[in-house]
Amino acid sequence: MKTYNVNQITKNSLSITGKGNAKAWVKAEVLTDFVSPWDDKKIDKIEFRALYTTEHLFFNFKVFDAEIYVDSTDDTHNSINNSDRVELFFRADKSLNPYYCLEIDPTPRIMDFIAKPNKNFDFNWNWPAEAINVKSFKHDNSFTVEGSISLASLKQFNLLKDGTIETGIYRAKYHKQTHGSYEPTWITWVNPQTEEPNFHTPSSFGVLKFV
Template sequence: MKTYNVNVIDANHMEINGKVSHPLWEKAEVLKDFSSPWNSEEVESIEFRALHDGTYLFVSYRVNDDSLHIDRTDDSKKSVDNSDRVELFLRSDKQLDPYYCLEIDPLARLQDFMARPNREFDYLWDWPKKDIAIKSHITSTSFSVEMAISIDALKRFSLIQNDGHIEAGIYRAKYNQQQNGQFKPTWITWVNPQTETPNFHTASSFGKLKLENFKLSKKV
């Protein structure tokens, strides 16, 4: 599996503002290894970073894009689903039973749901609001998203393995206007799932986030 190392930082020092501007982000590895295996067009630059302080997993995306498509109908999950966005899927096991999907648009709106194999999606499920914070920022040429996800929630959902790694899918959906005026998404991923058609909802699209100096405490 592809592996990204999540470096550790001192607790209570990180603050997210949506701009990926905090000095601590300089301690993170920069992941740029994204592609669209089902599309021949070149993918605009995407930078993913992650850090942890033992209490929170901090994740950021910085995406080059000067033609954002945002569905502003309302703040529903459906509007997010029709918008440019970044995505983070987290799985509890290789059987994807279950896995959790976090999809965030440039306005920091969240489409979250729990899923099981064969695209069984539970859109009524929500990631606990007390366990996640999201901020974003838009410029004329890009947008960025930051998340702080509590380690406690990752433990409760059995998403951290004994050796301190998390199995995750890191994705992007870019909507482009077609000649008929409709918008069609280009699907972009860190791990090529080797599928004939775009599919993030498969075990082969996941990689590994390895948390530095972190191990699950043994139950007494």
């Protein structure tokens, strides 16, 4: 499995602003290894960073995109699902029974849910509000999504084990079509080797390793 090393920082050395420009982020490895196996369109650069303290996992997506699409119809899951967004999936093991999904658009609206195999989604489930903090910022030619998740919640859901978390890291990019609608390009850290776009499969996950 592909592995990303999550470096440790001291407690209180990083605060979430949405801009992703805190000095502590220079200590993070920069992951840019993203692909779209099912689409020939050029992928704009994506930078993912993660750090941890004794209490939190911090994550930072910087997506280089001058034409962000957000469906502002309302704040329902449908609108978020039709918008540009970044995604993190966490699983206890390859059975995906269950796994936990965070999908975040540039505003930042959160679509979080628990899932089981065969895309069995429970949208009534939410990550505990006190355990997650997410903010975002739109730049001229990019947007940033920055957040923190408590290690206590990751342990509660049996996701953080022996200093590792099995994780999927993704991006959905919506392109305007000639007839006016928007269609997504699906982008992933790990190529799941599927014929059709599918993040909800064991082969799309890698490992975040705390070092």
